[in-house]
Amino acid sequence: xxxPTVIEGLDLLDHSRRLILVREYFIGCTLREYATDRALPxxxxxxxxxxxxxxxxxxxxxxxxxxIFIG
Numbered sequence: 001x002x003x004p005t006v007i008e009g010l011d012l013l014d015h016s017r018r019l020i021l022v023r024e025y026f027i028g029c030t031l032r033e034y035a036t037d038r039a040l041p042x043x044x045x046x047x048x049x050x051x052x053x054x055x056x057x058x059x060x061x062x063x064x065x066x067x068i069f070i071g
Contacts, residue, residue: 011022031048040048 007026008024009021010024013020013022
């Protein structure tokens with residue numbers, strides 16, 4: 001299932017006892033890079049926080065649904 005605003009994880013590999021997440025290619029910058037050295041206006045910061053919380057909730061809903069399905 002694809003969740004808007006979340007980069008899709010394609011695979012999880014074990015390489016010399018280190019986990020590697022293979023993800024889709026994404027053009028852009030990280031939130032840290034975007035917000036470095038500048039103050040975000042309140043509306044923009046609140047909008048980003050809302051998107052982050054919404055994405056995390058969507059991930060949790062999928063996780064809980066899968067646990068119930070497996071359980």
